[in-house]
Amino acid sequence: MSKKAEIALTAAEQLLWNAKAKVRVLLNLWDEGEGKNKVNQGKLTKLIARTNETKKTYEPILKELEESGAIAYLREKGRSQVELTAKGKEVLAAGLKSQDSLFEFDGSQMGARLGNALLKWIRHEDGATGVGVETGKEDVGAIASYDDFKAVALKVYDSLNRDYNLDDLVPIYRMRRAIGERVARSQFNEWLLEMQANDIFQLQGGSVEDSAADKIQDSITTEVGGLRCYAQRLKP
Secondary structure, eight states, X not given: OOHHHHHHHHHHHHHHHHHHHHHHXXXXXXXXXXXXXXXXXXXXXXXXXXXXXXXXXXXXXXXXXXXXXXXXXXXXXXXXXXXXXXXXXXXXXHHHHOTTOOXXXXXXXOOHHHHHHHHHHHHHTTTTSOOOSSOOOXXXXXXXXXXXXXXXXXHHHHHHHHHTTOTTOEEHHHHHHHHGGGSOHHHHHHHHHHHHHTTSEEEEOSOXXXXXXXXXXXXXXETTTEEEOEEEEOXX
């Protein structure tokens, strides 16, 4: 084999490794954060790095995933955290499901923890929550822009308000849960606050009907205004 052919083969192998590594990173992130929570960057590095691999090994992979919008970096309480975005879930689903996917486990990859993560994905995500891959349904799939989110949020607001007679005060936790994992938690917060800034919603204080901790957690807390539990649609 010529030197040129060897270089080409090495490049091809590198592309294959990159494709597999991206899926492993996303699967680890999904499993550790259960598809919606943020994970400390240092912890993610420990999860994905295998024997003879270091943080530096995955820097190009993480950069590509960030630039594509599959993951997002956040800074909270002095710690760098990584969040799997709605687009990241689509990328992961496509990587695991596609007939043309380059991803497969080999002997050095398949540990019990990662294998169990894959089983969890199949049980909880494969057709159960609608991650938007090859579904063809208009209302299913990741929400990729503010305008898309605005349309969905207004539709969800009107539906909840009408069906539950909420008198134009719709609990934010109900909206978050109705939209589900089509948008990351931090992105939901950001876009809902943007809708308030654009005079579409007014976010109201108070508390949820039974003061349940999980419902409060699914509301919104702002640095200036504190806890906001209800959305009220402003008249045009």
